[in-house]
Amino acid sequence: MTTARPARKTGSPGRPGYDLDSLLAVAVKVFNDKGYDGTSMEVLAQRLGITKSSIYHHVSGKSELLELALSRALNALFAVTTEEKATSGRYIDRLEYLVRRSVEVLAAELPYVTLLLRVRGNTAVERRALARRREFDAFVSDLVVAAAEEGDLRPGIDPALTSRLVFGTVNSLIEWYRPRTGGTVADLADAVVELTFDGLRRA
């Protein structure tokens, strides 16, 4: 199960090997495979092709790996909330845009977002991440409420419930979506938006 280690991009001084980013990428993959708690530094080192102690040259400990990964996911998601199309125009259009972009971010940063969505809150690092995630959820929830107030949603829909379901649909992508398997990300986003906004049944 030992993976060959990647030659780092030349041009920088020092021995070739992992830099923080390439190491993090492997670590997150393993975390997603076995779960954070289920991953020991030992097996992580094996998959990296280096020893346990070498990991501590790059990070201060296991929890820092987690923190770096979670921050990356959260930053990518929050970046969407400040894009222009998410902050102006009719609310249902903002919502559609946000759903579409969320799918795209999720696809682009799949391993990191996956890890984020599985955090349980066992440690301080995890609890901080959960708090930021709730902020993001609130942003979307507000959009649904506003879209309902503008009269663009089907009548009789509960906004709070709806935003959770929509989110659930998007987030569930991590369970099966894998890059370069079938269509493009844009196709995927189209399908999600279509199902969410127009439904399954023939009109």
Add this chain to the structure above:
Amino acid sequence: MTTARPARKTGSPGRPGYDLDSLLAVAVKVFNDKGYDGTSMEVLAQRLGITKSSIYHHVSGKSELLELALSRALNALFAVTTEEKATSGRYIDRLEYLVRRSVEVLAAELPYVTLLLRVRGNTAVERRALARRREFDAFVSDLVVAAAEEGDLRPGIDPALTSRLVFGTVNSLIEWYRPRTGGTVADLADAVVELTFDGLRRA
């Protein structure tokens, strides 16, 4: 964090305390809280209000607790696939019925299904559960394909993708649904079915 232990129903011989079912219920709750790998037998014992070793009177080990819980969830889900309304009639109606009943099962067996949906496949027990879960997924996937062939789905819909999205929506309920918070389970099932089949946008 020590929880008082429940008095078992009298009438049976032996010292009062936990029986397998009541113990399992607590264990699953803790597993969902902290994750299976994140739960030590020590903290589990604390929450039970008994000692570590006492747990081994009821089960052979940590993994048996997991196995019992996962079986319970899987049996409940598979039971739906043999109900009459899931095996006869137009396929889109079978599908709608299955979605509705899945929501109900998920609500009724919430902790157990939650645990099931978080399994990663680290151990043999987990891998067996994942295999059975894939069987269930295949059942639903076939329904969507058949409904498309009967012409009851919106044109241009990819059945494989759709079944995954629909399932994702249902399964995402475990992330936030809690019993006795707001409406009944039937209301919830209605909302899920409505969003899934008729969509969000005003017609």
Add this chain to the structure above:
DNA sequence: AGCTGAACCGAACCTTCGGTCGGCTTCCGT
């Protein structure tokens, strides 16, 4: 009263875990 069955306890066991320490190797720029 005495026995039996179910549930429980305490202390130990061995393994695995996350983390530390001091020293070595490989590359780049000069």
Add this chain to the structure above:
DNA sequence: ACGGAAGCCGACCGAAGGTTCGGTTCAGCT
């Protein structure tokens, strides 16, 4: 050609992990 920077290793440690074992407590039955 050589010095510093970046990367790596092997041996080790204390703590926490799951599990075992011999013995104890408590309720109901006869």
